[in-house]
Amino acid sequence: MPRLKEFDEAEVLDQALELFRVRGFQHTSFNDLVEELGVSRQSLYDTYGDKQALYLAALTRYQERGLARIRQQLDGPAPLRTRLAALFEGMVAGQCSNGSPGCLMVNSMVELSPHDGDVRALAHRHAHAIETLFASSLSAALRKGELAKDKDPVALARFLYHTMLGLAVASRTHADQAGLRQTVQLALQALG
Amino acid sequence: MPRLKEFDEAEVLDQALELFRVRGFQHTSFNDLVEELGVSRQSLYDTYGDKQALYLAALTRYQERGLARIRQQLDGPAPLRTRLAALFEGMVAGQCSNGSPGCLMVNSMVELSPHDGDVRALAHRHAHAIETLFASSLSAALRKGELAKDKDPVALARFLYHTMLGLAVASRTHADQAGLRQTVQLALQALG
DNA sequence: GTTTTAATGGAATGACAATTCCAGAATGTG
DNA sequence: CACATTCTGGAATTGTCATTCCATTAAAAC
Numbered sequence: 001m002p003r004l005k006e007f008d009e010a011e012v013l014d015q016a017l018e019l020f021r022v023r024g025f026q027h028t029s030f031n032d033l034v035e036e037l038g039v040s041r042q043s044l045y046d047t048y049g050d051k052q053a054l055y056l057a058a059l060t061r062y063q064e065r066g067l068a069r070i071r072q073q074l075d076g077p078a079p080l081r082t083r084l085a086a087l088f089e090g091m092v093a094g095q096c097s098n099g100s101p102g103c104l105m106v107n108s109m110v111e112l113s114p115h116d117g118d119v120r121a122l123a124h125r126h127a128h129a130i131e132t133l134f135a136s137s138l139s140a141a142l143r144k145g146e147l148a149k150d151k152d153p154v155a156l157a158r159f160l161y162h163t164m165l166g167l168a169v170a171s172r173t174h175a176d177q178a179g180l181r182q183t184v185q186l187a188l189q190a191l192g
Numbered sequence: 193m194p195r196l197k198e199f200d201e202a203e204v205l206d207q208a209l210e211l212f213r214v215r216g217f218q219h220t221s222f223n224d225l226v227e228e229l230g231v232s233r234q235s236l237y238d239t240y241g242d243k244q245a246l247y248l249a250a251l252t253r254y255q256e257r258g259l260a261r262i263r264q265q266l267d268g269p270a271p272l273r274t275r276l277a278a279l280f281e282g283m284v285a286g287q288c289s290n291g292s293p294g295c296l297m298v299n300s301m302v303e304l305s306p307h308d309g310d311v312r313a314l315a316h317r318h319a320h321a322i323e324t325l326f327a328s329s330l331s332a333a334l335r336k337g338e339l340a341k342d343k344d345p346v347a348l349a350r351f352l353y354h355t356m357l358g359l360a361v362a363s364r365t366h367a368d369q370a371g372l373r374q375t376v377q378l379a380l381q382a383l384g
Numbered sequence: 385g386t387t388t389t390a391a392t393g394g395a396a397t398g399a400c401a402a403t404t405c406c407a408g409a410a411t412g413t414g
Numbered sequence: 415c416a417c418a419t420t421c422t423g424g425a426a427t428t429g430t431c432a433t434t435c436c437a438t439t440a441a442a443a444c
Contacts, residue, residue, distance in 0.1 A: 006391070006441090026218045027307060030432060040392045041433090051432070101306070109365040110302040114293070115219055123365050158371050159378040166358030173301040173315050179350050186351040186382050198411090198421070222402060232422045233403090243402070 009047060010061075012037050016048075017058035022101040024111050025055055056118055062104045063126050070133055080141040081191055084160070088184040091164065095171040096180075102172030106165055130164070131157045138191075148192045156190060163187045201239060202253075204229050208240075209250035214293040216303050217247055248310055254296045255318050262325055272333040273383055276352070280376040283356065287363040288372075294364030298357055322356070323349045330383075340384045348382060355379045 015037050019028050030051055034041045048054040073087040095102050105126055113120040134157035141147040167180050207229050211220050222243055226233045240246040265279040287294050297318055305312040326349035333339040359372050 022306070024303060024306075029430080042393090042435095043391055045433075046390080102302070106361055107302050109361055110294070110299050111216065113365045114214070114216075120365065127366060152374075155371075155374045155378060159375045162358040162362050162372075162375045163355070164358070165361040166354040166356070169298055169301055169357040169361060170354050173305045173312065174319060179347075180354075182344075182347045183351045183354045186347060187379075190378050190381055221400085223400095234405095234423090235421055237403075238420085 007039055007043075012039055013048070013054075013058055013061060016054055017062055017104065018098065020055055020058055021062075021104040021107065022099060024107060025051075026111070056122075059104060059108055059119065059122055063122060066105070067126070067129055067133075070130065074133060074137045080137055080146055081188060083137075084188055084191075085184065088164075088167075088188075089181070092167060092171065092177060092180045092184065095168055096175075096177050100171050100175055103164075103168035106168035107172070109165075110169075127161060130161050133157075134160050151192060159190060160187065199231055199235075204231055205240070205246075205250055205253060208246055209254055209296065210290060212247055212250055213254075213296040213299065214291060216299060217243075218303070248314075251296060251300055251311065251314055255314060258297070259318075259321055259325075262322060266325060266329045272329055272338055273380060275329070276380055276383075277376065280356075280359075280380075281373070284359060284363065284369060284372045284376065287360055288367075288369050292363050292367055295356075295360035298360035299364070301357075302361075319353060322353050325349075326352050343384060351382060352379065 016033060019032065019036055023032070030041065030044075033044060033051075033054075037044070039047075044054065048057055069090065070087060073090065074083055076083055078086075091103075101107075105123065108119050109123045113123050131154070135153045138147060138151070138153035138156050142149065142151065142153060147153075163183070167183065170176070170180060170183075208225055211225065211228055215224070222233065222236075225236060225243075225246070229236070231239075236246065240249055261282065262279060265282065266275055268275055270278075283295075293299075297315060300311050301315045305315050323346070327345045330339060330343070330345035330348050334341065334343065334345060339345075355375070359375065362368075362372060362375075
């Protein structure tokens with residue numbers, strides 16, 4: 001009986017995500033969304049709930065994609081250093097794409113996490129997941145002798161996570177991809 | 193003839209700065225300012241101009257103080273590594289003080305720099321000034337033999353700047369000073 | 385063709401916030 | 415005391431924005 005949905009929920013969510021990533025939550029009005037996504041106001045409310053819920057859905061999606069990418073890039077036969085270099089290269093490319101808006105998660109951490117418990121919880125889970133993934137790869141490398149015994153995988157994992165944060169902020173304000181890549185090189189030297 | 197000013201412009205500006213640092217520009221309403229600063233709305237407008245101008249004045253002040261601090265800490269007889277460690281220690285302490293709101297400049301870069309040319313210009317000057325200060329100290333250390341000849345002072349300076357950005361974001365969301373300090377240690381190992 | 389659901393455009397609604405306006409009280413100087 | 419200036423509290427103004435409401439159209443299922 002029912003009429004079928006005419007737009008792709010996931011696709012529209014991605015468009016909203018991109019708008020939020022560029023403009024931030026507060027600088028993106030619902031009118032902006034209606035205009036840019038090509039879906040009527042009422043349909044957006046019916047499908048995703050209010051602006052806050054839409055944002056949270058976008059952020060959740062972004063986080064899941066990011067973590068999947070990290071898992072995939074870390075999982076391989078190449079030396080850890082090589083895998084990490086590829087991972088960071090992909091991150092830099094992503095953060096600099098579409099006008100260099102940086103990372104939605106980092107932008108959310110700065111703009112919203114002090115005021116919004118849901119965002120804060122997502123950010124904490126994100127940090128924890130990333131640090132855990134890094135730490136487990138680093139521990140494996142340590143066991144294989146790829147990493148010196150005196151290195152601390154947990155501290156190194158957090159260091160790499162902090163480096164990611166810095167790259168994201170820098171990409172949002174400064175248009176200097178070469179500089180970001182040089183920083184990646186230097187950060188990876190911490191592996192010894 | 194005139195009645196004298198009854199509040200200290202600089203002191204009130206510092207209070208506004210702190211409010212902006214914690215809550216961000218958009219999450220700080222003019223009413224918040226009136227209530228927290230203990231100065232009437234009209235006096236604020238008369239003294240500083242509108243909210244935007246007040247914010248910019250606070251950010252400018254913050255930037256100047258930060259740069260002065262860096263200059264002062266970098267200028268000394270101790271080994272560069274020691275001076276940088278002290279500098280970063282002070283930064284971490286500052287960003288974690290008063291509820292760990294992070295760095296006003298970094299927060300501004302994320303929240304405002306894409307939309308506000310004045311903020312963007314300040315951020316660019318800030319980055320340039322810091323990188324220049326770091327680079328000149330690193331070059332001096334290189335000449336003195338404190339730093340290996342194969343190191344690139346400019347790239348290292350930018351790396352340290354990027355590290356600062358990451359620490360600021362992390363301090364705003366995660367309450368883990370020990371982790372930040374460990375990251376500082378690891379970052380400084382890039383000096384060799 | 386009727387029913388059910390989806391979608392749309394546009395008009396209320398209601399809240400909130402920045403800025404300005406105003407009338408009065410306070411405080412130094414001459 | 416008179417005057418210039420500052421400060422204050424509060425009201426008025428204005429604009430923006432999220433959200434809801436409504437009337438209508440479209441499409442699939444039966």
